Amino acid sequence: MKNIIVVGNGMVGYKFCEKFVAQSGNESFKVTVFGEEPRPAYDRVHLSEFFENQDAKALEMAPAEWYAENGIELITGERVSDIHRETKTITTIKNREFSYDYLVLATGSSAFVPPIKGVEKDGVFVYRTIEDLEGMLAYADKVKKTNPNAKAAVLGGGLLGLEAGKAAMDMGLEPHIVEFASKLMPRQLDSRSSQVLQLKLESIGLNIHLSKATNQILGDDAITGMEFGEDDVLDCDMLIISAGIRPRDELGKTCGLEMGVRGGIVVDNRMKTSDDSIYAIGEIALYNQMIYGLVAPGYDMAGVAVDQILGKAESLMPDAIDMSTKLKLIGVDVASFGEPFMPASKGHSIIFENKTQHLYKRINVSLDGKSLLGGILVGDATDYSMLHQIYLNGMKIPEDPAQLILPAGDGGGAFGDVMDLPDEAQICSCESVSKGQICGAIESGAATDVAGVVSCTKAGTGCGGCKPMVADLTNATLKSLGIEVKAGVCEHFELDRQDLYKIIQVKGYSTFNEVLDNHGTGGHGCELCKPLVASLLGSINADTANKEYAIQDSNDRFLANIQRNGTYSVVPRVPGGEITPDKLIALGQIAKKYDLYTKVTGGVRIDLFGATLNQLPLIWKELISHGFESGHAYGKSLRTVKTCVGSTWCRYGMDESVSFGIELENRYRGIRAPHKIKGGVSGCIRECAEARGKDFGLIAVEGGWNLYFGGNGGATPRHAELFAEQIDNETVIKYIDRYLMFYMRTAKPLQRTAAWQDRLEGGIDYLREVIIDDKLGIAADLDEEMQTLVNKFECEWTQAVNNPEMMKRFNHFVNSEEDDDNLVFVPLREQKMPEQWN
Amino acid sequence: MEEILGKYKSTALKDVTVWFKAATIKDFPKDGGACVKYKDKQIAVFNYARTKTWYACQNLCPHKIEMVLSRGMIGDDKGVPKVACPLHKKTFSLESGENLNGDLEAIATYPVKIEAENVYIGFSE
Ligand SMILES: Cc1cc2nc3c(=O)[nH]c(=O)nc-3n(C[C@H](O)[C@H](O)[C@H](O)COP(=O)(O)OP(=O)(O)OC[C@H]3O[C@@H](n4cnc5c(N)ncnc54)[C@H](O)[C@@H]3O)c2cc1C
Numbered sequence: 001m002k003n004i005i006v007v008g009n010g011m012v013g014y015k016f017c018e019k020f021v022a023q024s025g026n027e028s029f030k031v032t033v034f035g036e037e038p039r040p041a042y043d044r045v046h047l048s049e050f051f052e053n054q055d056a057k058a059l060e061m062a063p064a065e066w067y068a069e070n071g072i073e074l075i076t077g078e079r080v081s082d083i084h085r086e087t088k089t090i091t092t093i094k095n096r097e098f099s100y101d102y103l104v105l106a107t108g109s110s111a112f113v114p115p116i117k118g119v120e121k122d123g124v125f126v127y128r129t130i131e132d133l134e135g136m137l138a139y140a141d142k143v144k145k146t147n148p149n150a151k152a153a154v155l156g157g158g159l160l161g162l163e164a165g166k167a168a169m170d171m172g173l174e175p176h177i178v179e180f181a182s183k184l185m186p187r188q189l190d191s192r193s194s195q196v197l198q199l200k201l202e203s204i205g206l207n208i209h210l211s212k213a214t215n216q217i218l219g220d221d222a223i224t225g226m227e228f229g230e231d232d233v234l235d236c237d238m239l240i241i242s243a244g245i246r247p248r249d250e251l252g253k254t255c256g257l258e259m260g261v262r263g264g265i266v267v268d269n270r271m272k273t274s275d276d277s278i279y280a281i282g283e284i285a286l287y288n289q290m291i292y293g294l295v296a297p298g299y300d301m302a303g304v305a306v307d308q309i310l311g312k313a314e315s316l317m318p319d320a321i322d323m324s325t326k327l328k329l330i331g332v333d334v335a336s337f338g339e340p341f342m343p344a345s346k347g348h349s350i351i352f353e354n355k356t357q358h359l360y361k362r363i364n365v366s367l368d369g370k371s372l373l374g375g376i377l378v379g380d381a382t383d384y385s386m387l388h389q390i391y392l393n394g395m396k397i398p399e400d401p402a403q404l405i406l407p408a409g410d411g412g413g414a415f416g417d418v419m420d421l422p423d424e425a426q427i428c429s430c431e432s433v434s435k436g437q438i439c440g441a442i443e444s445g446a447a448t449d450v451a452g453v454v455s456c457t458k459a460g461t462g463c464g465g466c467k468p469m470v471a472d473l474t475n476a477t478l479k480s481l482g483i484e485v486k487a488g489v490c491e492h493f494e495l496d497r498q499d500l501y502k503i504i505q506v507k508g509y510s511t512f513n514e515v516l517d518n519h520g521t522g523g524h525g526c527e528l529c530k531p532l533v534a535s536l537l538g539s540i541n542a543d544t545a546n547k548e549y550a551i552q553d554s555n556d557r558f559l560a561n562i563q564r565n566g567t568y569s570v571v572p573r574v575p576g577g578e579i580t581p582d583k584l585i586a587l588g589q590i591a592k593k594y595d596l597y598t599k600v601t602g603g604v605r606i607d608l609f610g611a612t613l614n615q616l617p618l619i620w621k622e623l624i625s626h627g628f629e630s631g632h633a634y635g636k637s638l639r640t641v642k643t644c645v646g647s648t649w650c651r652y653g654m655d656e657s658v659s660f661g662i663e664l665e666n667r668y669r670g671i672r673a674p675h676k677i678k679g680g681v682s683g684c685i686r687e688c689a690e691a692r693g694k695d696f697g698l699i700a701v702e703g704g705w706n707l708y709f710g711g712n713g714g715a716t717p718r719h720a721e722l723f724a725e726q727i728d729n730e731t732v733i734k735y736i737d738r739y740l741m742f743y744m745r746t747a748k749p750l751q752r753t754a755a756w757q758d759r760l761e762g763g764i765d766y767l768r769e770v771i772i773d774d775k776l777g778i779a780a781d782l783d784e785e786m787q788t789l790v791n792k793f794e795c796e797w798t799q800a801v802n803n804p805e806m807m808k809r810f811n812h813f814v815n816s817e818e819d820d821d822n823l824v825f826v827p828l829r830e831q832k833m834p835e836q837w838n
Numbered sequence: 839m840e841e842i843l844g845k846y847k848s849t850a851l852k853d854v855t856v857w858f859k860a861a862t863i864k865d866f867p868k869d870g871g872a873c874v875k876y877k878d879k880q881i882a883v884f885n886y887a888r889t890k891t892w893y894a895c896q897n898l899c900p901h902k903i904e905m906v907l908s909r910g911m912i913g914d915d916k917g918v919p920k921v922a923c924p925l926h927k928k929t930f931s932l933e934s935g936e937n938l939n940g941d942l943e944a945i946a947t948y949p950v951k952i953e954a955e956n957v958y959i960g961f962s963e
């Protein structure tokens with residue numbers, strides 16, 4: 001029996017174990033792993049997810065039991081302190097001694113802390129381990145208590161620094177990025193793309209300070225700021241240092257292994273150090289005079305070391321290592337691959353830039369124009385996987401390479417098909433899974449869907465960046481085998497929303513069970529198909545959510561928005577935002593009586609929070625008696641039509657925006673759609689109502705209204721597109737009727753108009769053909785369907801409070817009149833809020 | 839927090855010592871649920887009317903410790919009856935209590951029996 005000792009139980013040390021137990025010939029070895037950290041190896045790449053749920057277990061590469069089950073002895077919380085090469089033994093911090101035949105160093109790196117005066121102060125952190133994050137969270141909580149506007153600075157504007165900046169923002173601190181270089185991500189981006197990235201990051205709230213050399217960190221015991229020059233100071237309450245990494249090579253140094261001049265343990269292409277029995281892998285290994293700060297090369301190194309120890313001499317580390325990266329910041333796409341910078345003597349660059357949309361794409365092409373050498377994508381990295389593959393596999397590119405990055409429609413979008421990739425193309429670089437393996441898993445019948453492919457090949461379980469491509473390959477392979485890819489809504493229906501719409505309409509169904517029994521695959525339904533069918537029954541039959549309340553989504557079921565402690569908020573309709581003083585007083589009095597937290601919403605109405613289930617009908621009875629009705633704030637239906645005051649009062653107004661807004665809001669209220677719908681009406685081109693950010697928007701101009709469709713705020717903001725100009729009120733209504741009805745008939749579940757319109761072939765021009773020219777011959781049907789819905793409108797709260805049977809559901813208990821006794825509220829300014837989640 | 843979670847322990851049919859009469863069948867929505875008060879506990883009871891089967895579990899969602907599961911939507915996951923929490927749609931098996939779309943701890947489940955149109959929940963204390 002030979003002993004292998006692995007020093008370091010990080011991502012790469014773990015990968016060594018995983019690859020080792022999977023190989024044949026491992027029976028004659030005993031593996032012992034030492035880790036300094038208190039827990040088994042975890043996924044450092046997704047460390048930032050710890051901020052979301054503080055669930056360290058979820059990040060584990062494998063649970064502690066896994067090591068035991070595979071015959072590996074794992075010793076955590078014990079650092080190896082010395083290597084004695086002569087006796088082939090190591091000692092640990094607890095003075096225990098172990099002997100080895102092979103030693104594998106996988107000690108990784110630590111965060112580099114530059115020698116700045118004051119770095120030892122409280123509130124200065126690095127971003128590397130779970131303990132670092134726990135420390136940051138506790139500290140952030142503390143400073144937020146004394147200063148709700150606390151600021152956090154991040155030293156370093158590289159890949160990791162930006163991730164830390166986002167984390168600071170998510171912790172509720174005002175984030176500031178401080179970078180020494182004159183641009184962000186200096187190693188991966190050229191200056192123009194860096195500027196585009198900066199604009200984008202600033203637009204989501206990150207403050208960026210470039211060309212700043214930090215002289216010292218200010219504060220007595222705890223940090224209060226950073227000083228750059230004499231009068232150049234940034235106040236901050238916390239600092240996260242992210243200025244690069246330093247290999248943890250102290251063991252190598254003391255036992256005399258060959259080291260790099262700037263640190264790191266020198267290895268050859270067998271991962272061997274200058275001592276034949278000692279290997280080094282991961283961020284500690286200096287290979288080709290480089291430390292590779294990414295997991296994928298580390299995993300490859302682990303594989304080579306395993307093979308070498310098991311006697312597979314032919315397994316070697318390749319010379320060239322791919323350093324392409326994609327930033328995983330939520331909301332910002334950034335990627336660079338191959339050779340991002342390219343001197344003109346080596347190739348041509350093609351650059352596409354649109355600063356207003358924060359978009360930059362650059363590709364570098366060989367001088368003969370035949371191959372792709374590298375590139376940079378900022379703002380939209382959807383094409384990253386494909387471009388990366390073209391680069392890695394040296395695939396042929398179009399004669400006009402610009403087509404690779406031009407937006408589809410501008411002569412662009414000339415992408416190769418995923419199936420054109422060679423079989424050996426590496427799709428998942430973290431787990432080294434090739435296209436051939438993915439397609440093979442389906443062809444052999446081992447997997448029948450994406451989840452199956454992921455579980456049998458491990459593709460997509462690393463950084464996850466390849467998942468879209470794994471899905472594309474899976475679907476394309478299924479299709480090539482003649483297997484229809486199910487577009488069904490869930491396991492209970494193989495039909496999609498559009499099919500179900502037609503079926504319900506034609507067959508005239510009125511309950512979920514009818515639809516499930518006749519067209520489902522059996523079972524009871526679930527949280528995907530029930531609300532969908534509920535919404536369709538609403539769209540087609542004008543059924544309110546009272547009719548079959550048990551199939552409604554959380555909010556519709558109780559006609560109110562469920563809030564984070566299980567209480568509800570109440571929003572009566574205030575059409576167009578116009579409200580009389582008397583009604584405003586009534587709202588205030590009701591809010592006061594039931595002690596409701598009160599706030600004006602973004603949709604210009606008033607939201608009353610903190611109502612218990614039992615209180616909901618009592619509150620609504622009072623609201624209704626004062627002339628209010630449901631605002632459908634809980635439904636996938638029309639929310640508000642926001643208006644400016646228009647020609648009624650405004651000196652610039654061209655038309656009565658309020659009157660028209662009220663008319664439109666009352667026309668479409670209560671109608672159930674695939675997703676929520678918002679409208680806006682502005683009295684002139686100054687656009688005070690922000691109508692172009694709405695699903696339908698109107699702007700009064702000389703000679704009528706300009707009508708816009710498909711705008712969206714929310715997670716993917718988009719301006720509405722101009723649909724028709726200078727039209728009168730009647731024509732506006734006709735077009736909106738048809739637009740909404742067509743959307744309700746054809747959109748996917750939970751698809752907003754913006755996304756729907758984007759994906760319609762032919763876009764807005766096609767919509768004009770359908771709505772104005774009646775190309776499909778359905779205009780009369782759309783008109784009639786919409787008019788029926790308008791005529792059948794009924795306020796569902798009025799319906800509910802007048803019907804004792806419907807009222808029964810608003811009791812917290814079936815067997816008691818009591819209210820939920822677990823609710824805890826705490827004071828907030830002069831109102832209240834639910835106790836914080838911890 | 840831990841304390842309130844600790845109150846709920848799955849009860850197997852063979853361990854039932856008390857059958858608590860909660861309400862009548864008519865008090866529960868078809869293919870939906872409602873909440874029953876038993877001593878200081880809140881129990882979610884679900885009526886699978888399509889197959890005339892009943893399930894009960896704690897009303898407390900272990901995700902954010904809120905008393906909401908009875909207001910969740912029910913259905914099945916490949917035949918396993920489940921409830922989806924109305925707050926963040928974590929789903930739980932109503933048979934084993936296991937979290938089907940994550941790794942939260944399992945919720946406690948309780949036996950239900952129907953006699954003469956009345957709904958009884960089984961407890962061991
Ligand atoms: C926030 C963050 C985001 C990242 N994002 C990405 C990304 O998107 N893509 C990417 O490719 N890479 C990313 N990385 C880098 C990636 O995490 C590292 O490349 C990878 O973790 C290196 O693995 P390793 O095993 O070599 O080192 P580590 O994971 O650092 O593991 C080394 C372990 O050895 C232990 N150790 C050290 N000395 C001793 C000793 N003497 N005795 C016992 N134990 C010891 C350490 O405590 C540590 O647990 C990110 C890193 C961070 C911090």
Ligand code: SF4
Pocket residue numbers: 644645646647650651652653654657682683684685686687688689
């Ligand atoms: S959009 Fe025009 S009409 Fe309306 S408030 Fe603004 S300036 Fe006045």
Ligand code: SF4
Pocket residue numbers: none
């Ligand atoms: S943006 Fe919307 S979903 Fe997010 S916290 Fe605010 S109200 Fe909630």
Ligand code: FES
Pocket residue numbers: 899900901902903904923924925926927928
């Ligand atoms: S509280 Fe139940 S899923 Fe979040």
